[in-house]
Amino acid sequence: MVFSSQFFLFFFLPIVLAIYFIVPPRARNAVALAGSLWFYAWGAPKFIFVLLALCAVDYGVGRAMHPASGRARFRWLTLGVVCNALGLIYFKYANFFVEQMNGALEALGVGGVSWTAVALPIGISFFTFQKISYLVDLYRGTAQPAASLGSYVLYVILFPQLIAGPIVRYQDVHDQLRFRTCTAAGFFSGMWRFCIGLGKKVLLANAMGEIADRLFDPKQSDLSSPAAWLGVLSYAFQIYYDFSGYSDMAIGMGRMMGFEFLENFRRPYLSKNFTEFWRRWHISLSTWMREYIYIPLGGSRISLARTYVNLWIVFLVSGFWHGASWSFVAWGAFHGFFLSVDKWKKDHHWGDGPRWVAIPATFFFVCLSWVLFRCNTLTHALHYLGDLFQSSLFHFTAWQTAWSSHLDARGHALFILSLFLCFRPEGPWVRPSAVLPQPSDSAPKTWPRAAWQFAGSMALLLLSASALANSSFNPFIYFRF
Amino acid sequence: MKLFFRVSCGCFFLALWLPMIQQYLHPLPALALHGVETPPPRVKLTRDSWFDGVFAQKTEARYSASMGLRAYFVRTDNELNLSLFGKLRDKAGTHVVVGKNGVLYEQSYLDNVRRPRQAHEETIVRTIERLKRFHALCREKGVGFLLVVSPSKVTVCPESIPEGALPPPEKRKAVLYDRMMPRIREAGIPVLDGRELFLKWKSDAAAPLFPKGGTHWSYYGAARVLETMIPMLEKQTGKNFPNPRVTDVKTDREIYREDADLMALLNIWTLYWRAGIQHHPVIEKDTDPAATPGNFLCIGDSFSHALNHLMDQQGVTGSLDNFYYFHRRIHYPGETQTPFERETIDPKTEIESRDAVIIEINEYWFPDFGFDFIPQALKAYGRDL
Secondary structure (H helix, E strand, C coil): CCCCCHHHHHHHHHHHHHHHHHCCHHHHHHHHHHHHHHHHHHHCCCHHHHHHHHHHHHHHHHHHHCCCCHHHHHHHHHHHHHHHHHHHHHHHHHHHHHHHHHHHHHHCCCCCCCCCCCCCCCCHHHHHHHHHHHHHHHHHCCCCCCCCHHHHHHHHHCHHHHCCCCCCCHHHHHHHHHCCCCCHHHHHHHHHHHHHHHHHHHHHHHHHHHHHHHHHCCCCCCCCHHHHHHHHHHHHHHHHHHHHHHHHHHHHHHHHCCCCCCCCCCCHHHCCCHHHHHHHCCHHHHHHHHHHHHCCCCCCCCCHHHHHHHHHHHHHHHHHHHCCCHHHHHHHHHHHHHHHHHHHHHHCCCCCCCHHHHHHHHHHHHHHHHHHHHCCCHHHHHHHHHHCCCHHHHCHHHHHHHHHHHCCHHHHHHHHHHHHHHHCCCCCCCCCCCCCCCCCCCCCCCHHHHHHHHHHHHHHHHHHHHHHHHHCCCCECCCCC | CHHHHHHHHHHHHHHHHHHHHHHHHCCCCCCCCCCECCCCCCCCCCHHHHHCCHHHHHHHHHHHHHCCCHHHHHHHHHHHHHHHHCCCCCCCCCCEEECHHHCEEEHHHHHHHHCCCCCCHHHHHHHHHHHHHHHHHHHHCCCEEEEEEECCHHHHCHHHCCCCCCCCHHHCCCCHHHHHHHHHHHCCCCEEEHHHHHHHHHHHCCCCCCCCCCCCCCHHHHHHHHHHHHHHHHHHHCCCCCCCEEEEEEEECCCCHHHHHHHHHCCCCCHHHHHCCEEEEEEECCCCCCCCCEEEEEEECCCHHHHHHHHHHCCCEEEEEEEECCCEEEEECCCEEEECCHHHCCHHHHHHCCCEEEEEEEHHHCCCHHHHHHHHHHHHCCCCC
């Protein structure tokens, strides 16, 4: 089940929250664990056992590693990390590798290998990174082993962040697993955050997705440049509102249950360069990559050449982590290139230029990278990139035609709203917005703000629930049988 | 502030629980959703259905379809979209197009002009030949036969179609109606051409021939058709049927049967306000004591409902069976509905017991005259192609 489904919103969530708050605080972990097991088993009934088995292995390795020291401790860490990595490689990338190998063998005139496709467990990319984070944090001594297997399993599969993050490092939550407080103010703050995320996902992301899907359809031929750009922009908004909406819902639900997860998005399209973009976009992933790949490889404390190599490694891994496809690798390499450029500029004391130039320029290149991310194949991506830069780009009538033929009144309104919410100015001179959550937001302290957030929550819940209910209602006027 | 937070959280909690409460306890009035859905099947929880994910998927679909407050949510979303953007979300089912001045059209009728249904020349020839043979068969058995072609709102009332919904007339391809009607007339098949009549009556009709919020001819339009149809059936059969006349039109806000079916399909809160004034025919019954109600068989689509209902209401028929899409028997008087399998129908019994057979078809459905009843009937008499 997904967060933005009626079953989750009006069946699973109220039942789990009700039981969670009825039971005594010491039983809340058990309730959260049971709810999370139900959540995962519902969507992936076969893989729940694989996940529990992998968790048992990690827990056992953690238990064995904790009292050990020196090489033995490192060997336990290696064993744990390799097991997790192998699991991820097998389930997520085996099909891709076999396909590439078969392609190469067939090109050489040798028959391919027969292979039964492996199904992909939901959320494996996220929970694998979380499990590695546990082992590394134990190894470094920045966290204590989980009090019990149940506590560890809860960390891995806590349902708010299981499927799509944020990637929670063990060191950030291990105290909360042992002790946390649930207050009305905290629940209120979580409720507001959850409803914002729901609205972003259902009202904005889905609408932008409809436009992007039409324009990115490989069967679309003769796309004009303005139409291609409309597709890219729609996708840029779709992916932002979808992903950040999910994160908001996860953070909101966590807060309702007394957990504090780190922020995952901070208005990323207002970045002045790619380095800043990755401090604002999918923050939990970039944090994980920095902590567990970039720094162990030496980070920037080694030679310049090795630093650049490390940056590329991190982003190639990041690209591949997103999906088993060359277009994702290309996307990662694209970002790796621009991060290297940022590093070079910083080393040579070059600035980014004025904000009004740097922000649009960064957004422009980020949009180009989204083409690589969105298209299923590299061929389609390259073709689409070509469509972006045709002569029709400079014809006003082409823009008018693209705008009117691909956007209806609803599409217009939601596109402009998406644009506005993404690019609203931020800064200390702007009053903190009650519409979009700011980092480390807490419950409102003034009546007007509290009333506004309550009314906004109810309105967003009603609008989102209405949109969801209507999307599942597809009647015919009469029976035709 | 603490109390405010607690009350707010309570309200949020209640909001999450309300659909389940409504589903099982019904504290709020139940609202119906207009339109026809195929309900998701119930799936038994078994090992296989669980591990295949089928149980979870179907359970969620069933939950969505039966969730409490669903009608409230759907109406709210539709009302907002219609009020703010002038159209509804694109749907997989029947798509309603909101035209100028709030006149509604069904998307499939617009599509039939944009991308008309086509048929091979051979199919057209065979269809017309079957109609001819069926007509001859009815004549032989002393049973009247009439082909009633109901018009499309798109062709009769194109003035309210939104800009860009249709290509300009010079770029449109011929629809099957245009290709087949001349040949049907040439073949001597008795036909009541609804499109021709409506285009002729449109300029001086006392009421709209198509209602603003409906996809079918209005009751006024259907009553005018009935006025024209009865004399044609009398000529065919030599019998004297009651012949009601439209004498006047009354207006009120009562929505009569299918007159606002598209409007109802919008599933909005302001249906009655948007539907506006409704026009109803005032019909004078035929008081001729020599007129005798007939026994009719009708095979038709949804346009036949209004016609059949009027025939029953005005005493034109003592017994009428409508084979709706040749899948469901609707019997008058009583308007009882019974689905059937086509093979169970004995065309001989059905035809020979009647005064007349009426095949009603909308121009959209060409060339499916009788929805396979005619070949089955001809086969029963050994006269099929």
